[in-house]
Amino acid sequence: MPQDKHTNRRLLLASRPHGAPTPANFHLESQHVPTPSQGEVLLRTVWLSLDPYMRGRMSDAPSYVPPVAVNEVMCGGTVSIVERSEHPDFAAGDWVLGYSGWQDFALSTGEDLVKLSGPVLKHPSWALGMLGMPGFTAYMGLLDIGNPQAGETVVVAAATGAVGSLVGQIAKLKGCHVVGIAGGAEKCRYAEEVLGFDRCLDHRDDNLAEQLARHCADGIDVYFESVGGKVFNAVLPLMNTKGRIPVCGLIADYNSTGASDGPDRLPQLQSAILRKRLRVEGFIINQDYGHRFDEFFRQMSKWVAEDRLVFREDIIDGLDNAPEAFIGMLQGKNFGKLVVRVAGDKPQ
Amino acid sequence: MPQDKHTNRRLLLASRPHGAPTPANFHLESQHVPTPSQGEVLLRTVWLSLDPYMRGRMSDAPSYVPPVAVNEVMCGGTVSIVERSEHPDFAAGDWVLGYSGWQDFALSTGEDLVKLSGPVLKHPSWALGMLGMPGFTAYMGLLDIGNPQAGETVVVAAATGAVGSLVGQIAKLKGCHVVGIAGGAEKCRYAEEVLGFDRCLDHRDDNLAEQLARHCADGIDVYFESVGGKVFNAVLPLMNTKGRIPVCGLIADYNSTGASDGPDRLPQLQSAILRKRLRVEGFIINQDYGHRFDEFFRQMSKWVAEDRLVFREDIIDGLDNAPEAFIGMLQGKNFGKLVVRVAGDKPQ
Numbered sequence: 001m002p003q004d005k006h007t008n009r010r011l012l013l014a015s016r017p018h019g020a021p022t023p024a025n026f027h028l029e030s031q032h033v034p035t036p037s038q039g040e041v042l043l044r045t046v047w048l049s050l051d052p053y054m055r056g057r058m059s060d061a062p063s064y065v066p067p068v069a070v071n072e073v074m075c076g077g078t079v080s081i082v083e084r085s086e087h088p089d090f091a092a093g094d095w096v097l098g099y100s101g102w103q104d105f106a107l108s109t110g111e112d113l114v115k116l117s118g119p120v121l122k123h124p125s126w127a128l129g130m131l132g133m134p135g136f137t138a139y140m141g142l143l144d145i146g147n148p149q150a151g152e153t154v155v156v157a158a159a160t161g162a163v164g165s166l167v168g169q170i171a172k173l174k175g176c177h178v179v180g181i182a183g184g185a186e187k188c189r190y191a192e193e194v195l196g197f198d199r200c201l202d203h204r205d206d207n208l209a210e211q212l213a214r215h216c217a218d219g220i221d222v223y224f225e226s227v228g229g230k231v232f233n234a235v236l237p238l239m240n241t242k243g244r245i246p247v248c249g250l251i252a253d254y255n256s257t258g259a260s261d262g263p264d265r266l267p268q269l270q271s272a273i274l275r276k277r278l279r280v281e282g283f284i285i286n287q288d289y290g291h292r293f294d295e296f297f298r299q300m301s302k303w304v305a306e307d308r309l310v311f312r313e314d315i316i317d318g319l320d321n322a323p324e325a326f327i328g329m330l331q332g333k334n335f336g337k338l339v340v341r342v343a344g345d346k347p348q
Numbered sequence: 349m350p351q352d353k354h355t356n357r358r359l360l361l362a363s364r365p366h367g368a369p370t371p372a373n374f375h376l377e378s379q380h381v382p383t384p385s386q387g388e389v390l391l392r393t394v395w396l397s398l399d400p401y402m403r404g405r406m407s408d409a410p411s412y413v414p415p416v417a418v419n420e421v422m423c424g425g426t427v428s429i430v431e432r433s434e435h436p437d438f439a440a441g442d443w444v445l446g447y448s449g450w451q452d453f454a455l456s457t458g459e460d461l462v463k464l465s466g467p468v469l470k471h472p473s474w475a476l477g478m479l480g481m482p483g484f485t486a487y488m489g490l491l492d493i494g495n496p497q498a499g500e501t502v503v504v505a506a507a508t509g510a511v512g513s514l515v516g517q518i519a520k521l522k523g524c525h526v527v528g529i530a531g532g533a534e535k536c537r538y539a540e541e542v543l544g545f546d547r548c549l550d551h552r553d554d555n556l557a558e559q560l561a562r563h564c565a566d567g568i569d570v571y572f573e574s575v576g577g578k579v580f581n582a583v584l585p586l587m588n589t590k591g592r593i594p595v596c597g598l599i600a601d602y603n604s605t606g607a608s609d610g611p612d613r614l615p616q617l618q619s620a621i622l623r624k625r626l627r628v629e630g631f632i633i634n635q636d637y638g639h640r641f642d643e644f645f646r647q648m649s650k651w652v653a654e655d656r657l658v659f660r661e662d663i664i665d666g667l668d669n670a671p672e673a674f675i676g677m678l679q680g681k682n683f684g685k686l687v688v689r690v691a692g693d694k695p696q
Contacts, residue, residue: 262610
């Protein structure tokens, strides 16, 4: 179903999921396209980002930001074109990075918008990926918390995902030995052959822990955590003294519905933190590093211009396909940064 | 049994404990006092420090330092007097901080010795406490990892112990709201009335979690961890966003003999680290901060000279009583820094 200039399709949170989200948790409805008042712009969504953190916003468990309310539009980062402007700083045709959520059109007062310019205009969806939140997460988590030194071993989960693929490539640029972990032979081959990781292991293999030990012969100095679950279990015993674990996500646990079976491994983790003097630190990129975005953007744009980074996008066509794609992402079905092409990029 | 100038009593590790150590894990034997060769000094132990980390050295589980071998002298920090010197830098009668372990006499080449001078000579056992390893642990863990700001809430476990009592007092000097946790009404009263904590809670009370929530009305910004176990369980839900948890010990788990019963709370801890963006960091004071000892010693000596710190010692008389005192310490029976007065401080 294509975008239509008179209709604003909106994907609402219909109900809160219990465990894994299902299509019934979403509801598609249509409204008239709203009209901007003085000081507002009307945005037309071209690209919608789908990211694991959205699973958290669907729940009303305590979190660092309030959840999406039931019967409200699902939240999400977007790249949009200004359709109409009643705002002095914006003109029709401008490209902007914003937060319209899962819908075709949105009004904005401009405060939450970043006008796109420069190299990212060649590839506007990168503002949601390599040059946006996922890239920023990879860059700061790895370099500021992980602080990898040349010759050290860096392990990264979700190795072909938006964040993981960049973590591994940046670690390679810093001279590290990089071992990725991904789901399936195809992703692993891609991480080694295209992304240039030294090795990528399939977390579906029974002997993940053994393989990881073999390919991290000097132990692990930095583990970039976005997954949790059994990957973390395989990593922890291999962490070196003074190892660093930046934690940007725990996708394996997002659909968990209650306490896990025993034994209780919390004392083991505490003991590892003490004995190995680990630093384990969670971060939320915009809250913790918002003031350093320019530094990231400058360095990352330079690497992009020098063609030193590969960034694969998994592009889904059509807003109405967003729920299925999102549900699949939580199961690891995407291959690269998941983005929805909501519409073409020509003004309508 | 008093010290005798011809006999070197030595407490050996007789066997490795399974669970809590028992007297049978130690063996007392006597040897002739050794004679220093050229370049050596003969040390006579006056004070022996008993510290929780020694439990780790009794086991052969992987750790940051090798274990004590069976039939070797138990390790430990000591304050000694030089009895005889064949070393140009030391003279008979010098006081030194060293690592002679649980015995009356030891030889040293001087490399591992620090000559005591200045204010600590007024109270030499402080070199094992307030002005030594426990004080250094409290100072660096709290200030460098915990980084407490005036008005923040600091919670400290083992609140009347060697480390905890100093953590809380330093946090008060920094303008924090300080809540201690200790075992028993007497220790709690002492922490409030003598150490000046805002509140001290008894971990033996059934409603520790509720009490902690009530007395940390603004949440917890820094939790200084030396205990683990149920205290940690009560603390974690109250940690504030961007909270810091320096981990210097886990005494509640040291005697644990295997996996704990479920549910598995490891995912909960990971989730808290992510959602609250916590920094959890283990440290071993000498390895991680050895280069900053002078900074600590200068500041701490100043506070001591200004009478701004209280330091209680729990003094045990006689080397032969060390095993029982050590076993009791792991059960929380000591009240203050546990030290053994091995001998009087007059040269024999």
